Amino acid sequence: MFFVATAGVLVSMTLALVRALVGPTVYDRVLAVNIFGTKTVLLIAVLGFLNGRPEFLDLALVYALINFIGTIAVLKFFEFRDLGRGREPLGGGS
Amino acid sequence: MEPVLDVLSWVAILSGLFFMIVGTVGILRMPDILTRLHPAGMTDTMGAGFLLLGMAFQTSDWMVLVRLLFVYLFLLFTSPIASHALARAALVGLGKDKAADQGGVSR
Numbered sequence: 001m002f003f004v005a006t007a008g009v010l011v012s013m014t015l016a017l018v019r020a021l022v023g024p025t026v027y028d029r030v031l032a033v034n035i036f037g038t039k040t041v042l043l044i045a046v047l048g049f050l051n052g053r054p055e056f057l058d059l060a061l062v063y064a065l066i067n068f069i070g071t072i073a074v075l076k077f078f079e080f081r082d083l084g085r086g087r088e089p090l091g092g093g094s
Numbered sequence: 095m096e097p098v099l100d101v102l103s104w105v106a107i108l109s110g111l112f113f114m115i116v117g118t119v120g121i122l123r124m125p126d127i128l129t130r131l132h133p134a135g136m137t138d139t140m141g142a143g144f145l146l147l148g149m150a151f152q153t154s155d156w157m158v159l160v161r162l163l164f165v166y167l168f169l170l171f172t173s174p175i176a177s178h179a180l181a182r183a184a185l186v187g188l189g190k191d192k193a194a195d196q197g198g199v200s201r
Contacts, residue, residue, distance in 0.1 A: 001104060001152075005145060008111035012137075015118040019130075027127045027184040034176055035121065035134050038169065039114070042145050045165065049149050057161040064165060068172040075183045 002050040009046060013039045030074055037067030103151040110144030117141060127184045128194055131177050138173035142166065 013036060020032035041060045048056025077083055113136060120133025146162050153159060184193050 001100070001107060001148075005107045005111065005148070008115065009145075012111075012114045012118040015115070015122060019118075019121050025127060025184070025188060027180060027187065028130065031127065031130055031134055031180055032121065034180070035118070035137055038138055038142060038173070041165065041169070042114075042142055045149060045162075046145070049152060054149075054153060054155070054158040054161075057158065057165060060165055061161065061168065064168050064172065068168075068176060071176045072179055075179050079183045079186055 002046055005046045006043065006050055009039055009043045013043070026078055030071060030078075034067065034071045037063070037071070041067065099151045103148045106144045106148030106151065110141050110146075110148060113137065113144060114141030126194055127188075128181060131181055135173060135177055138169055142169050 016032050016036045016039060020029050020036065023029045023032055041064045044060040044063060045057055048054050048060075073083060117133040117137030117140075120136070121130050124130045124133065143166060146166050150159055150162050153162075
């Protein structure tokens, strides 16, 4: 049962990688990598159950956190060209 | 009790795989970035939810159940935030005309 789940998750990870490779804009690539990270979380969880060691779910939780932070950081970098600075205030006086 | 749980687990895992693969094919075939966000969100909620439900039927340890619930809750909270940030960044970075495909031929 978990073998079938592992195979299906790997197939959909491959399809997501195709979009990450051919995506015309950088946002398509970020979207595909985000989906790839979500599938990696599920793959880690399923592999834990496949090996009879469900403790791998802790790793899945940590990977979900890193994936989210990484997506937001890459998007902020491409929107502002800077990671430490926010948007300039509107009507910028100075 | 075991065969019932096995059947429930098979059904949940197969529906989760169905939603996951259909969502990924949707990411491949949708025309622009804003429509591609829709199958991506479907993959995160339905696919991950059914797969984690299928795993939850196979365990008797309640700590594992709590961890599965936490993984699902975390995906449920972070996926809309990431989608919103992505749509906003694409709209600001590309402009409204380039972000949305205006019904061109390249479908």
